Amino acid sequence: xxxxxxxxxxxxxxxxxxxxxxxxxxxxxxxxxxxxxxxxxxxxxxxxxxxxxxxxxxxxxxxxxxxxxxxxxxxxxxxxxxxxxxxx
Numbered sequence: 001x002x003x004x005x006x007x008x009x010x011x012x013x014x015x016x017x018x019x020x021x022x023x024x025x026x027x028x029x030x031x032x033x034x035x036x037x038x039x040x041x042x043x044x045x046x047x048x049x050x051x052x053x054x055x056x057x058x059x060x061x062x063x064x065x066x067x068x069x070x071x072x073x074x075x076x077x078x079x080x081x082x083x084x085x086x087x088x
Contacts, residue, residue: 004035007049007060014053025052 011017021027027049034041049060 001038001064001066002040003038003062003064004060006058006062007035010053010055010059014055016053021052027052 011021018032021032022029031041031045046057046060050057053059
């Protein structure tokens with residue numbers, strides 16, 4: 001899952017309010033709502049936010065593995081011949 005919690009922390013560190021984003025940078029309320037709800041946003045938008053906040057992408061975006069889903073590596077381990085042999 002992609003989370004944007006770091007965006008709010010970075011905004012606070014930079015002293016930029018939501019009002020500043022609306023008034024000076026033309027960031028829409030719907031975009032901020034999408035960020036709040038960890039919904040999809042375009043990479044172009046993330047690039048623009050990085051420019052506004054003078055930060056790196058990792059200051060805005062964080063990838064958090066979903067504990068309910070197996071990763072590709074987990075699936076590989078489950079189907080590898082070694083694991084099948086050991087499970088017998």
